[in-house]
Amino acid sequence: MGVLILTREQIKQVIDMRDVLEKVRDVYKLKSKGESVIWPLVNYEFEKENAAMDIRSGYVMGNEQLHGLKMLNNFPANTEKGLPPFNGLMMVYDSNTGMPIGIMDASYITCMRTGAAGAIGVDALARKDAKTLMILGAGKQAPFQIAATLILRPQINKVYIVDPVNYPQAIALANRIEQQLKEEFDVDASGVSFIAEEHAETAVREADAVITVTRATKPMIMNDWVKPGTHFSCLGSDMEGKEELDENIFIGARVYADDIAQCVRVGEMEIPIAKGTFRKEDIVGEIGDLLINDVKGRENDAQTTIFDATGLYILDLAAAKVAIANAKAANMGIEIDM
């Protein structure tokens, strides 16, 4: 009955995106069946250090029966000190007994479940014939989004990687991604073209599905560029004031949330709602409602669809459970009787 301690490297070795996709989908469904609780966010800004921390926690029932938390720290000045600017740990408890079952690095799991979330939005809402994906933001999240989306939608054969803030990063990613997908995610992307772009317009005009994963605080994708039938999975906006899409894209779009209350407060829809361009009442539902067929998805090939995902700690929990089970099976990690 020990607690399994897993490092980032160990998690990376034992966790498979296919398992995470399945778990994230299950947790979205459990949430829509009322089988989960997101506990209140605790966050703080360290003024002198120009840093921030947040504590996310929650409880997922059903087959999972897990609760726990993660504390994430963002200390940008660490880069100068040769330390990682982001880091965090999570704790996972068995909700049948309250006993801790795992303590682990939170960063890789966060990336995995975020990749899964974006891809589940694409898979559930993009046109069935979607062939061109665009990723806005070539940072550390991009490979996870691409891997998960190619697993769910293997007919995608072109991926635009757009980074208006750091174009060299987009080029580097486009050059290495096929190999990284193979090595890190066991995804064969030999039939996919990866194209780096500095500006979003060309890619948006052609994309069937767009995933946004930047820290932008003003729109980087304009409504005029969007062709009919495009799907957007918006992952970047998870704090007040963040925004990646032109508000007008919301007009007439079918909009889904991972958690309605949280998306209204801090998601991509926050600013369109504040400006009156979009109304909360016009949200079709949560993604879990769609996955359990409580609400309808895309109605035709000309509609714009938007999945606003702000991140749910219960996704991390389910992904962590996979990591714990796989690590135990592989005899990996250190188990400690605390």
Place this chain on the structure above:
Amino acid sequence: MGVLILTREQIKQVIDMRDVLEKVRDVYKLKSKGESVIWPLVNYEFEKENAAMDIRSGYVMGNEQLHGLKMLNNFPANTEKGLPPFNGLMMVYDSNTGMPIGIMDASYITCMRTGAAGAIGVDALARKDAKTLMILGAGKQAPFQIAATLILRPQINKVYIVDPVNYPQAIALANRIEQQLKEEFDVDASGVSFIAEEHAETAVREADAVITVTRATKPMIMNDWVKPGTHFSCLGSDMEGKEELDENIFIGARVYADDIAQCVRVGEMEIPIAKGTFRKEDIVGEIGDLLINDVKGRENDAQTTIFDATGLYILDLAAAKVAIANAKAANMGIEIDM
């Protein structure tokens, strides 16, 4: 730069009550200087499991520069399953960099810092000539309170151990405590008489200082029994509805809090304030204010003094730092690069 993992047994081996007393006193002072933040409590009741969890977190500045959290789980049905009903883990981070420095069992540290808190109240407020201590509640907290108080007030030569709910437990503790103090806390109590009592009255009538550590929800100590000049450190009341003292004891007493807002909400003073027997405005100050001489302590030998302590996570943090430093010095625990 690894994270040190410490089990309950390891913490027990490396941590000394004298160090914890010093740290807890420092943290109370830092709090009164505005050098700490208690972050919002997150708690939850698992209805079906008849269980509860809470997440306490905070940040202490000054020489400490630490932040972190602990999650405590209370699953009473575990006893039938042969599992501990209470358990919890804590995480400690360096607030200069946000890097985790320790992950450890939370239970022993909680006991240590709670013992230190009760004793610091006695030392700061009991009459200088106090010789008789009474502990109400012979459960797991009692030895920590006795150890810490005897360290700070070595002239105490009589300790009443009172447990109206479980008298055999009081007898057992009175029989073993001298040895436990020696072995576990390195405290020589060979000159102290330990007397078990089932009822509080005799002991209260004689006590110079009283520490309460029960889960009572109605008064167990009546005002009529209290002699002039008695000090009370009230540790048991840390949730709404808990109460150990007759409200009338508050009338005319000099009352101090560990955290005024928290004590008013859930401390020993909650009910006296709600009933109008005592007023928030009449709190003299926080214990830290007293320790930095911002407010006055006992004014004469006839006054009743009360220290209402509901528990502060920042105390755990400082105690955890001691445990980490001592464990490193003793080459104990496992250090993992997460």
